[in-house]
Amino acid sequence: MKFKLFGKTIEIKNGTSQLPPVQNDDEWAAYLAGRGYSISANTALKVAAVLRCVDVVAKTMASLPLELFREMKQGREKATTHPLYRILHRLPNRHTTAYEFWHMYVANVLLTTGGFAKILRDRRGFVAGLLNIPTVNASAIQTNQINGERYIYVTTDIGTTEVLRDGEFMYTPGMRFSSDTDPEDPMTIAADVLGLTRDLNSYAQSAFEEGANPGGFVEHPGALSEDAYNRFKADFEKNYMGALNAHKWLFLEEGARANPYSRDLEKSQALESRKFAVTEICRIFGVPPHKVFDLDRATFSNIEQQNIEFVQESIAPMAVRLEQTIYKDLLTEKEQGTYFAKFNVNGLLRGDIAARTAFYHSGRQDGWLNANDIRRLEDMNDISEEDGGDVYCVNGNYIPLSSVPQNLPKGAKQ
Known part of the structure; x- marks a missing residue:
């Protein structure tokens, strides 16, 4: 199996990787920055703040009216007679509502390198429907070196592979940075924050579920015999265990000493770190903290303004991305001079x-x-x-x- 790291091809043979030599300190810095965290979209969704951020953006986009318009000499009008209007606005296919389709499509755009959908066409070549393609089932965009045609490989639910060419799929790429063709994986970029959040969640879980918070410990100057140990253990379980016996002190023998044991999660800053991680996740997805029910700094006077900023800085840019994807992939060159799709965000901006x-x-x-x-x-x-x-x-x-x-x-x- 082969994969790329730092732009180099790594081959795994017999369970071990053959890593090419690192050429400079920047490559080592890139590796060390990850600190070994490996985050996938499925793993990230197990973090509550990620699930909430993705869901609130995706369901907001899915609930917005999406309509097809026709340019007129004076203004515009809804193109309700165009076959694409019903597909975008109501029913992308007979099994999926528009809400369901756009919710899944936007979630894939946020969590992966982009969103894919299969274009269904009728006998005349007109768009007859759209089917979501989970990005994990689609390959990166490939280009035919002879004619420049783009295509992708799609793994179906039954394990077969299907080839979709230009005109057969809709594609909204993620952020591009180091390549003009391959978008960045947002989970790779956010690996540090999400990995730290998972570790903190695991730490808190172990602290509360695995009994890692004893009230104290007993020091004995010598080794206890088995009988003495069993007698002490039975006495302890009878008189000191359980909620009713909480905070009682032990009566000890033979010079043993009892010491209070203190480990405060607040003092170790674990809880503060988890709060900070939630804020960082909100920054990654462009969602105000109050949208994930982090109300520490929310007030009645600023929430309305934050809602408007959420629309302007998160929802409106996503709407433009999807509108331009529809224009690019679902309209013919002739139609592109007359028709365009538009999300109506006015309702979200109303005071x-x-x-x-x-x-x-x-x-x-x-x-x-x-x-x-x-x-x-x-x-x-x-x-x-x-x-x-x-x-x-x-x-x-x-x-x-x-x-x-x-x-x-x-x-x-x-």
């Missing part, structure tokens, strides 16, 4: 009722919102055209500057 009322009032007064624009933002039915629902109005006190001289009182200086 409380007072803030929305002030926003709508300003837009209505200044003429850039009409009654139906406002009602649609609030998921209300339109007012009919006869009742003026689509009419744009301005405040009657507004007049053009050019009309000011004619409207001045008689005798006033201009």
Whole structure:
């Protein structure tokens, strides 16, 4: 078996690896930075903060309305008659809802080198459906050296291998840094933080589950006989074990001394380290700490602003990535001049009722919102055209500057 480390090929023979010589200190630093941690997406999800971060981003994206639009001479309109509209907005395939599809797709984008989906087409070549491909089942993007066509190998659930070529798969790559073709694995980048978190979780578990927190120990100046030891043990279990006998001191014989045993998890900073690890994980995924229920520094005055920042800095960039993936992989060159997909994040940016009322009032007064624009933002039915629902109005006190001289009182200086 062969794999790459530091850009070098390592071959494993008979259970041992043949490691090429390290050429410089930077390579050793890269190796030592990992400190031996090996983190996969499945392993990372066992850390509660990772599971919550991935889930909150993925389910937020999955719950947003995703619609296909058609460019018009004036504005745009929903392309509800296009076959792709229903696939993106409602049902990617007959077994999977849009929520389920995008939740899994985004989770793979966050935890792996990118997201994959198989494109199903009808006899005419139009997109007829989408199927999620777990990234772990897909190879890296391969390129045909003769014609430049891209393709991937996909391992199916029954163990067979399928080849998908350009036009047969949708692909959203992760962050690229050291290669213009191969994205970085986020779990490799975050190995230190996630590995430390796992170790701290294991430490806490052993401390509380494996009895690694004794109340004290007994020093005896010499060796106890077997009878003396058994008598002492029976007396101890009878009189000092259990919650009702907690914190009692022992009565000892033959010069033995009892010493209190202290090991405070707080003093060893294990709990503080776990809190810090949660904050670091939130930084990796761009999720505010209060979204993972870390409320140490959350206040009523700043949570709303943090929610807006979460949309602006995490959800909106992910929406753009997916919109451009749809444009690239699901639309023909001809359609790309007319159609585009768009996630509606407006609902996430709405403030409380007072803030929305002030926003709508300003837009209505200044003429850039009409009654139906406002009602649609609030998921209300339109007012009919006869009742003026689509009419744009301005405040009657507004007049053009050019009309000011004619409207001045008689005798006033201009």
